[in-house]
Amino acid sequence: MDLAAAAETTTPVTQAPAPVSAPAWTWLGVTTDDPNTATAAQVEALAALPRRVTLRVVLDQGTEPADYVDSVRKLAAVSDVMALPLDSSDMARLTPAEAGARARRYMEALGESVPVWEVGNEVNGDWVGADPVGKIAATFDAARAYGKKTALTFYYENPATPGHAMLPWIDANIPAGHRLRTGLDYVLVSYYEDQNRGHRLSQEEIDAIFSGLARRFPNAKVGFGEFGWGRRIPADAATRAELIERFHGTTSSEPAFVGGGFYWHFRQTMSPRSKPDFALLQRLAAP
Numbered sequence: 001m002d003l004a005a006a007a008e009t010t011t012p013v014t015q016a017p018a019p020v021s022a023p024a025w026t027w028l029g030v031t032t033d034d035p036n037t038a039t040a041a042q043v044e045a046l047a048a049l050p051r052r053v054t055l056r057v058v059l060d061q062g063t064e065p066a067d068y069v070d071s072v073r074k075l076a077a078v079s080d081v082m083a084l085p086l087d088s089s090d091m092a093r094l095t096p097a098e099a100g101a102r103a104r105r106y107m108e109a110l111g112e113s114v115p116v117w118e119v120g121n122e123v124n125g126d127w128v129g130a131d132p133v134g135k136i137a138a139t140f141d142a143a144r145a146y147g148k149k150t151a152l153t154f155y156y157e158n159p160a161t162p163g164h165a166m167l168p169w170i171d172a173n174i175p176a177g178h179r180l181r182t183g184l185d186y187v188l189v190s191y192y193e194d195q196n197r198g199h200r201l202s203q204e205e206i207d208a209i210f211s212g213l214a215r216r217f218p219n220a221k222v223g224f225g226e227f228g229w230g231r232r233i234p235a236d237a238a239t240r241a242e243l244i245e246r247f248h249g250t251t252s253s254e255p256a257f258v259g260g261g262f263y264w265h266f267r268q269t270m271s272p273r274s275k276p277d278f279a280l281l282q283r284l285a286a287p
Helices: 039-047 070-078 089-093 096-113 130-147 168-172 179-183 203-216 237-248 276-284
Strands: 003-005 012-014 027-033 053-056 078-084 116-120 149-157 186-192 221-226 257-263
Touching: 012 257, 039 070, 053 070, 070 078, 070 096, 078 096, 096 116, 096 130, 116 130, 130 149, 130 179, 149 168, 149 221, 168 203, 186 203, 186 257, 203 221, 237 257, 237 276
Parallel strands: 027 053, 027 257, 053 078, 078 116, 116 149, 149 186, 186 221, 221 257
Antiparallel strands: 003 012
């Protein structure tokens, strides 16, 4: 906090910090971990929202592009789709060449239905296997070749696993001058409180996270790319609502911050529209 002297005295006066306001454009998103299950209900829920949101779609390992063409086309009619071709839990199974080839097959099949591709998910996690940057870069290059926007999601922990703390990991593995540093459109953060012993991010911590990312990726917008519960989803609707509202209401002093959210459990607790969390999403999407 800055200190300033009063104009007519020598007594230091603490200046009140400027209020942190929401960005002019706020990215509201949710995640479906399975676009092929109860697709009609998911489409109906998204169509009933007061504004168009971004739907993050997970494309599971072991599937083929043709498995998703129909469902993603229907979802893209009522939302802006961001597709994840390789979840972090599957990264260790593929080489960079295989990751790039997989991405190209899905991009070719899904075409205009998907304007944004998440080229890596929780990529600094200690479970993603060898050469994660090679896999990210191969997927990024595929997306750029198809003229798509790109997002990259990191994993934040407090305390961090040694060797995997987010910002130091970026400095060690994605050096200044790398094409990812300047070419990404969105740089996002995955954070699960229940996997961090209930730790709630302070405003100071939030500002440090996103200003740190913005410095490293100066052409990208920054925000939350994933949150929810890594273990069991709470049965209590009020508990779920508190977390959802808090993440979607997060602000930051970092100008590049755009929110995001991408609550993982859209299909489980917001679709169909009769589920209790849908009304909350509807309110959050209000203009």
